Amino acid sequence: MSKMHVKLTVNGEAVEGLAEPRTLLIHFLRENLGVTGPHVGCETSHCGACTVDMDGRSVKSCTVFVAQAQGADVTTVEGLVNADGSLSVLQEMFREHHGLQCGFCTPGMITRAHRFLMENPTPTEEEVRFGMAGNLCRCTGYQNIVKAILAAAEMMKAEDTPSSTEGVGQQKVEAAE
Amino acid sequence: MIPAGFDYHRPADLSAAIGVLQEHGDEARVIAGGHSLVPMMKLRMAVLSHLVDLRDIPDLRGIEIGSDSVSMGAMVTQHELISHEGLAQAVPLLREAALQIADPQVRYLGTLGGNVANGDPGNDMPGLMQCLDATYRVTGPEGTRDIRARDFYESAYFTARADDEILTRITVPLPATGTGYAYEKQKRKIGDYATAAAAVLVGEGFASIAMTNLADVPVWSAEAGAALAAGDREGAVKAALAAIDPQEDMRGPVEFKTHVAGVVLRRAIDRALARVAGGNS
Numbered sequence: 001m002s003k004m005h006v007k008l009t010v011n012g013e014a015v016e017g018l019a020e021p022r023t024l025l026i027h028f029l030r031e032n033l034g035v036t037g038p039h040v041g042c043e044t045s046h047c048g049a050c051t052v053d054m055d056g057r058s059v060k061s062c063t064v065f066v067a068q069a070q071g072a073d074v075t076t077v078e079g080l081v082n083a084d085g086s087l088s089v090l091q092e093m094f095r096e097h098h099g100l101q102c103g104f105c106t107p108g109m110i111t112r113a114h115r116f117l118m119e120n121p122t123p124t125e126e127e128v129r130f131g132m133a134g135n136l137c138r139c140t141g142y143q144n145i146v147k148a149i150l151a152a153a154e155m156m157k158a159e160d161t162p163s164s165t166e167g168v169g170q171q172k173v174e175a176a177e
Numbered sequence: 178m179i180p181a182g183f184d185y186h187r188p189a190d191l192s193a194a195i196g197v198l199q200e201h202g203d204e205a206r207v208i209a210g211g212h213s214l215v216p217m218m219k220l221r222m223a224v225l226s227h228l229v230d231l232r233d234i235p236d237l238r239g240i241e242i243g244s245d246s247v248s249m250g251a252m253v254t255q256h257e258l259i260s261h262e263g264l265a266q267a268v269p270l271l272r273e274a275a276l277q278i279a280d281p282q283v284r285y286l287g288t289l290g291g292n293v294a295n296g297d298p299g300n301d302m303p304g305l306m307q308c309l310d311a312t313y314r315v316t317g318p319e320g321t322r323d324i325r326a327r328d329f330y331e332s333a334y335f336t337a338r339a340d341d342e343i344l345t346r347i348t349v350p351l352p353a354t355g356t357g358y359a360y361e362k363q364k365r366k367i368g369d370y371a372t373a374a375a376a377v378l379v380g381e382g383f384a385s386i387a388m389t390n391l392a393d394v395p396v397w398s399a400e401a402g403a404a405l406a407a408g409d410r411e412g413a414v415k416a417a418l419a420a421i422d423p424q425e426d427m428r429g430p431v432e433f434k435t436h437v438a439g440v441v442l443r444r445a446i447d448r449a450l451a452r453v454a455g456g457n458s
Binding site: 004020021022024040043044045046048051057058059060062063064065067068070112116130131132133134 | 178179180181182183184185187208211212215216218219220228230232256279280281282283285286367368
């Protein structure tokens with residue numbers, strides 16, 4: 001049960017560390033790397049508070065051994081802010097629509113929603129609820145989370161249309177300054 | 178939450194994986210998606226000294242749609258079953274059922290092979306595979322053999338696969354064009370195992386019926402299928418209910434589960450019949 005040398009990419013940065021193979025990815029992220037956005041809400045793989053994006057898939061990092069994540073490309077909520085450190089559209093919409101209260105499920109919710117919207121950019125309310133069903137929330141009753149995700153989808157769609165590229169470009173210039 | 182320590186192996190081919198299993202006997206176990214095994218290890222209900230990760234073995238991947246059957250690698254994930262181009266058309270029952278299994282995150286990692294080999298009567302794919310008359314291919318030190326899904330399950334967590342064998346592929350015969358299908362699952366919430374579930378295929382002079390989580394193994398009933406093939410809906414329900422042996426647990430007492438089994442089976446039959454070629458929805 002000796003420790004293994006773990007190398008992976010977290011939020012675009014190559015990281016490494018020593019860990020026992022049995023170490024869960026969530027613990028490696030939180031304890032070895034100090035990436036404490038993803039949370040632990042259960043021990044039965046239900047709650048999804050530990051959700052991260054691993055090699056293009058939403059995964060519950062409490063149910064992945066760090067040994068299995070060797071070489072993986074992992075994104076957590078910390079990596080989902082805009083390049084300039086401002087909130088992403090999804091994060092902004094969670095704030096705007098009051099899609100969080102205690103905030104404990106939020107990193108997993110946002111990370112899951114990020115992948116969900118990449119796979120389904122124009123979801124219905126029903127699709128949002130089904131697509132987010134691996135994430136439990138104790139505070140919100142889900143209603144505002146659904147609103148936030150639908151609003152984010154609308155905004156992203158608007159940003160993608162050619163007529164608005166100028167505006168996006170201006171935002172980027174402002175951010176760079 | 179904290180599993181016991183283990184040595185981790187990531188073999189690049191099947192023979193190397195079988196080698197590790199042979200060397201360490203029942204101290205070793207393969208890990209596929211890990212979404213039944215890791216939770217059991219976190220509760221220390223499974224304590225293993227060696228884990229053999231199958232993720233790097235190419236033979237265990239891929240979905241191939243042939244002229245009379247579909248072959249799926251054991252490491253194909255539920256997400257791949259759902260999103261594969263062509264599979265939904267070839268065997269639509271697979272996608273319908275996979276969408277009722279677990280939740281998005283679990284479906285990205287949980288595999289078809291892990292689901293059918295696990296041996297937990299709560300898993301949905303075993304009954305489905307019996308309904309579809311799937312064949313499982315296993316490879317061990319003695320070579321490769323095929324086992325019908327209808328002969329695979331012995332009791333809860335006991336199957337026809339030997340400890341040093343690895344399930345490699347699942348082959349499903351293509352249902353005839355226009356075959357009606359349905360997987361109807363009653364559950365308490367998203368991600369729950371079924372209180373009762375029924376898989377139904379029905380076509381001209383043909384029907385197959387299997388049920389999930391209503392005994393310590395999936396239940397495929399030849400009599401129920403024969404009755405439905407003959408157009409006897411209530412006879413089919415009666416035969417299927419005679420074949421189940423539900424146990425009381427937090428999902429309800431035996432009487433309730435038997436009642437729910439009848440309800441989901443009737444719904445599945447009705448939906449499948451409505452989908453027989455010519456019907457819609």
